[in-house]
Amino acid sequence: MWKPPINFLTLHYAWIITLSILSLVIIYPYGNLKAIDAYFFGASASTESGLNTVDVKALKTYQQVYIYIIPILGNLGFINIIVVVFRVRWFEKRLRAIAPHLLRPNAPPEQQDAEAHLKDKRSLSSNDDEAPNDQFSSIEIDDSDKERARVETRDKSSRVSLELNDAKADDTAVSNINPTKQTITFAEDHRPSSDMDKALYIPPPWRRERGASFSEIDERLHDEDDGCYNAKTIVPCSFTYNMDSFKKLPPEVIQQILANISDFAGIENSLLASRRLNAVFQAQPTRIIQELILLNPITCMPEIQKLCYNLGHLSISSLQCPDLEHYHQTCEDPPILGYTESRHILKIGAQIQRLACKCLIIMREDLIKTLDNIPADSISGPPLQIQNASQPFTWTEEYHTYWALWHLHHYSHLRKAATQRWNWNESSIRELDAYNTWSEIDYRTAERLWTVSAVLSDLGLTLNWLPNDPEAEEPAQTIWPAPEETSIPFFPSFDLPPIQSQDSSLWATPDPPEDTELTSAWMLAPRHRASRHWHVAHLYLSGINFTRTVPACYSLTNMKPWRRLGWVIWDGWRIYSIGLSNIARKKKIPLPDGGFLEQEPRNPRDRKPGIDYVARWFAMIGEEKP
Template structure:
């Protein structure tokens, strides 16, 4: 029996609007004809309220991606080039049932992929730490148990952000090549996604990190769409020209062996902007910031390549992508013992402790703990 059968439509609309969970709503619509009928009657209102109530899609930049993907689902849409498409996206699309269900489907798919990616990266981090011999670490021991703590909103946001952009680019490129027949010049402009999407060069590595994990999950992709034979780049994408294209996915459907929802959860609420969340850069206003361990790994890798015994181990990003290095927040890495926390004033910590002020940046001399040596231990090497 459909448990929603006797509820009035207004109540069901309110229930759907307050769930804020794409996969949860999609599963509910499949299970309940009553819910599906109410969604069909008010698709625009429900999908807009869902976007605004979800802790990730309510962010303006993700909200825009949702609506851009909604534009692409309109079969009658014709865009002769990128400029026309961007002009079209300046206004929200007209969302009927088909377009709303498409956004819901993409949002649910992204939610499942995000949960998969986060779980795999955390499992990889824990396994790597477990395999480090205790006697190879100087200073305080690693607190491996802290690697398994729940995902923070910041970590989830970074993963979802990457997935929404990868979906947007891949759907747009398919439309440009298969529906609209753009010429080569327009395709080159499209492939310079980071440029016209105004993605900062450091944030771009998150796209490649999530793409690497999706590849390991069995998804097919073109690392460089204009070069189908290209392989995953070993170096970080940071120093690459900004017009470098991002990975293209013909499909985001997981193989049957990976498609179970065993690791599916709703996105956590965004934290309030407090002294604690601000100091650790965990509040939403810091969502585009880069934590100490990310910048320090990059700078340390560059520095080691310029020594007399040039070492390139830290500049090979392939293992670090699988470990989610650019996804994790500074508190997780600090609590494990893999990173410091940059601070110019006293910082309160979630465990009740605090850190004294320290006037130092990643460019300054090494801290008391040799974090670089610990990073080498993670990839089974010794620091030169």
């Protein structure tokens, strides 16, 4: 079915035609005009043509008022005010679609419009004479760039050749055309080679944190911040080259793009790759970082947002807090964020995002590996369980991981400031170490801090499980029955070792799911983010009861293997789908895969025989149920 395209022009026409037809509803019913005359008055008034088929003095007062008001509502200025609402909405929607492509690290190096790779290939240009199939634009190099290149290369005979294909063929030929990719070639250096021609490349700090080391290069880099280098040759970097498209955009548009990314690691990488983006960020650091915090699916939650601003306070070098009470008073007001403080929050957010992705991947891999190694009859067939365990991460699971990392960062940064900058006394330090108490962390969710800490420890990070006891080891028991004043793990640094800091899977957190019957039943909605899922309590209580029955068996109460499996991180649906826990079915429950769980009979005699989950848990840790 054909539908008229919705654009600014059709909205103008629709508005004017509506005002014209409205005359048949207002003027015509009185009966002193023919229908065609009434419609002519409406069309004349809405288009401001002023042509009348009937003397205006013969009209009634309300009819004259109508033809007086309609020209005002049909005026071009008034219509633009109405249409601007749609323009702003479409513009923001377009930016959200373009921004991920522009900032994608593996974007193609072709110098073309950012929208060319989107499925909806609409041109933002208003030039009607532009050919519709012209996907490539010519690259212009101004004289200043040429002169600077000649000065820097001096007597080198390097020459850059950019080859582009013009795709102005008809539709039948376009499908057979493979445009030549843009390439950069260098002429051979005719100077005699010697070791003196080589230069020692010292990578910037952000590359050294990712494992890059000093290396010799044959050519001098003109801009090492772009990150485009190789140990022996200089090769073009597709991501940095694609950043050139931002030079054409005004700062206001770039601010909107940065705000709509809502991805800490994505923005940090963009600032490192594009001088233009970095300049815009320096001009408006407070606004951009605040919008990022409010739009990010994790930091938009009030408790995480408060941690972001607390870390902003800690980044202010002039801040002095003699004790914990003074620190709380300082954090009651939002910090004054300059460029340094905003970059500090951005760096921590990007670091947490990378650590969260690594932790989630490792815990899921350990869970899959464990399921693959257990006997097939222990959990009714590993293949199906492995498939269910491999499903994508939900927002709830990612929130559990991010929540733990933000708290660990906050506590570790605060303790370093208290001991190294502010010199707190022992009493204040003990009060600080009771982090769960003054942070109002529920003991039922505190085990997530130790679970994430255990995974970070396996990744090579150094930590103190008990800050006041450097020799303390990872506790085997869960933290739930521990005293509230028990301190949480302390990390002197969150920088991964070089072997672990290599590029890995990195993604942005999905948007929070809506509160529906499904998300409410499985506690997947944001309002359940602080709740403890039933499989966590099930394991804990069953372990205690089993220990009372078999006093010599403490396997189920040892949390070390369960931390590596991410037991307190996963949501109830993942654990239920792999057959390791049940759910109370007081009514019919929808399933995320589209099915339903029927209501459980009230009479225990009518229920099916229960599953021995304790035996399955023993199989998960490589033991048999005593």
